[in-house]
Amino acid sequence: MQFIPSKNATIIVVDDDPGIRASLDSLFRSWDFCVETYSDPSELLDTGLPSGDCCLILDIHLKTIDGLEFQASLEQSGINIPVIIITGHGDIPMAVRGMKAGAIDFLTKPFTDEALLKGINTALKASHDRRQIAQERTNIECRYEQLSAREREVMALVASGLLNKQIAARLELSLITIKIHRANAMKKMQAESLAEFVRIAEFLGIRDETITRYHQNG
Numbered sequence: 001m002q003f004i005p006s007k008n009a010t011i012i013v014v015d016d017d018p019g020i021r022a023s024l025d026s027l028f029r030s031w032d033f034c035v036e037t038y039s040d041p042s043e044l045l046d047t048g049l050p051s052g053d054c055c056l057i058l059d060i061h062l063k064t065i066d067g068l069e070f071q072a073s074l075e076q077s078g079i080n081i082p083v084i085i086i087t088g089h090g091d092i093p094m095a096v097r098g099m100k101a102g103a104i105d106f107l108t109k110p111f112t113d114e115a116l117l118k119g120i121n122t123a124l125k126a127s128h129d130r131r132q133i134a135q136e137r138t139n140i141e142c143r144y145e146q147l148s149a150r151e152r153e154v155m156a157l158v159a160s161g162l163l164n165k166q167i168a169a170r171l172e173l174s175l176i177t178i179k180i181h182r183a184n185a186m187k188k189m190q191a192e193s194l195a196e197f198v199r200i201a202e203f204l205g206i207r208d209e210t211i212t213r214y215h216q217n218g
Contacts, residue, residue, distance in 0.1 A: 008052055015057070144204060
């Protein structure tokens with residue numbers, strides 16, 4: 001299914017040319033997007049990012065900072081926003097540097113509306129996917145907090161590939177007790193199968209590192 005950006009998505013423009021800012025603002029609003037424009041990256045940092053899907057249209061040649069340096073600083077600061085780089089004087093090394101740093105697209109002025117919209121669609125999909133993953137992790141972590149210490153221990157051992165009887169021997173508990181702990185943990189984590197239970201554990205990075213993967217002895 002083709003991704004259709006939400007009309008509530010926000011396009012952020014950082015460009016020190018007021019004419020470019022005004023032109024892009026008008027264009028994006030004609031596409032029914034929310035728009036924020038800034039002449040300097042510090043203004044964006046002071047304001048903060050929108051809570052919904054968003055992407056950043058970033059000019060390379062800014063008065064106060066190189067756009068690529070600002071892109072790198074965002075990543076180093078843990079600010080995760082898809083970036084489309086625009087420039088009037090681009091070259092291959094710049095493009096390579098920007099793309100290696102995670103830019104969604106690199107557009108040289110003048111670019112077509114179609115090229116820009118395609119890049120925005122890709123960027124907003126990336127933003128949407130990242131937010132979904134972040135929300136999924138938050139939900140899973142909240143469920144994991146509901147597990148008892150023993151249920152967490154059993155979950156880590158299951159994720160390490162041990163069978164119920166092996167877990168029982170390792171923890172010096174009865175087989176039925178291990179089965180109860182595992183069943184309770186799966187229910188709390190909303191895992192409908194053992195495979196999903198293990199997937200959730202691996203998503204959280206939970207496993208007993210002292211056990212070799214799929215160790216079957218004991």
